[in-house]
Amino acid sequence: MAELVPPPPALSTTDSLFLDFDGTLVELAERPDAVVVAPSLVDMLDRLAATMPGRVAIVSGRSIAQLDAMLGPQARHFALAGSHGAERRTPEHGYESPEPPEALALAAESLRDYADTNGLVFEAKSFGAAIHYRQRPELEDDANAAAAAVADTHGLVLQRGKMMAEVRLSGDKGDAILGLLETSAMQGTRPLFFGDDVTDEDGFVAAAASGGAGVLIGPLRETAALYRLESVSALHTWIAAAMEARA
Numbered sequence: 001m002a003e004l005v006p007p008p009p010a011l012s013t014t015d016s017l018f019l020d021f022d023g024t025l026v027e028l029a030e031r032p033d034a035v036v037v038a039p040s041l042v043d044m045l046d047r048l049a050a051t052m053p054g055r056v057a058i059v060s061g062r063s064i065a066q067l068d069a070m071l072g073p074q075a076r077h078f079a080l081a082g083s084h085g086a087e088r089r090t091p092e093h094g095y096e097s098p099e100p101p102e103a104l105a106l107a108a109e110s111l112r113d114y115a116d117t118n119g120l121v122f123e124a125k126s127f128g129a130a131i132h133y134r135q136r137p138e139l140e141d142d143a144n145a146a147a148a149a150v151a152d153t154h155g156l157v158l159q160r161g162k163m164m165a166e167v168r169l170s171g172d173k174g175d176a177i178l179g180l181l182e183t184s185a186m187q188g189t190r191p192l193f194f195g196d197d198v199t200d201e202d203g204f205v206a207a208a209a210s211g212g213a214g215v216l217i218g219p220l221r222e223t224a225a226l227y228r229l230e231s232v233s234a235l236h237t238w239i240a241a242a243m244e245a246r247a
């Protein structure tokens with residue numbers, strides 16, 4: 001595997017930034033609700049959004065409600081694609097989402113039962129539900145099989161993630177990025193997508209196909225990303241340097 005270099009810290013008026021949340025902007029935690037969002041990070045994102053009006057987006061597996069709760073009112077200053085792209089909020093179009101099918105609620109109930117029975121963390125989301133086995137890693141195969149069966153029963157998509165399995169609506173982060181690139185602020189810009197997880201690979205492919213690039217956060221692995229940054233804090237440093245270079 002060839003090593004990947006960091007992206008040049010150069011931002012132009014023709015760039016758009018797409019940022020994954022968990023493991024990219026914030027460090028992973030033991031539980032979904034234990035993530036720490038430093039006020040300094042929110043302030044930095046706010047300044048970034050002011051530097052690149054309409055051209056900063058968070059693209060996350062989290063729901064927009066979860067992102068709002070963690071980021072506070074400043075989350076309104078950038079675009080959000082939540083629930084792996086099933087819902088989004090942009091300055092141009094406001095909030096957009098499909099009607100959640102009844103199957104989602106039924107699937108969530110099944111996953112909650114499974115999590116309760118097995119001592120796993122259950123996470124309810126707006127367009128999906130997840131079970132987390134970080135506290136019981138020995139259940140990885142069983143939890144993934146259970147989530148796969150629930151997804152299959154209810155016609156939903158199985159999404160594997162870091163120490164979790166989720167059932168959700170179809171679509172992916174690549175679709176989310178391509179959709180956001182059609183908004184007037186981002187049209188024709190070069191997308192850079194920063195992400196750490198396998199769920200971010202669709203986004204790396206979409207960014208490259210649109211003339212931009214993916215940036216893998218964390219250890220090197222097989223990836224469609226063109227660049228790599230070592231860690232969450234390396235990304236924070238990169239954003240600060242990129243803003244400084246533009247100032």
Ligand SMILES: O=P(O)(O)OC[C@H]1O[C@H](O[C@H]2O[C@H](CO)[C@@H](O)[C@H](O)[C@H]2O)[C@H](O)[C@@H](O)[C@@H]1O
Nearest residue numbers: 021022028029030031032060061062162163164
């Ligand atoms: O697309 P992302 O913004 O990276 O969200 C992906 C999932 O992130 C969260 O789970 C992950 O982070 C948790 C907190 O650090 C961690 O405990 C868990 O093991 C990770 O998988 C979130 O809870 C999920 O809903 C997101 O889909």
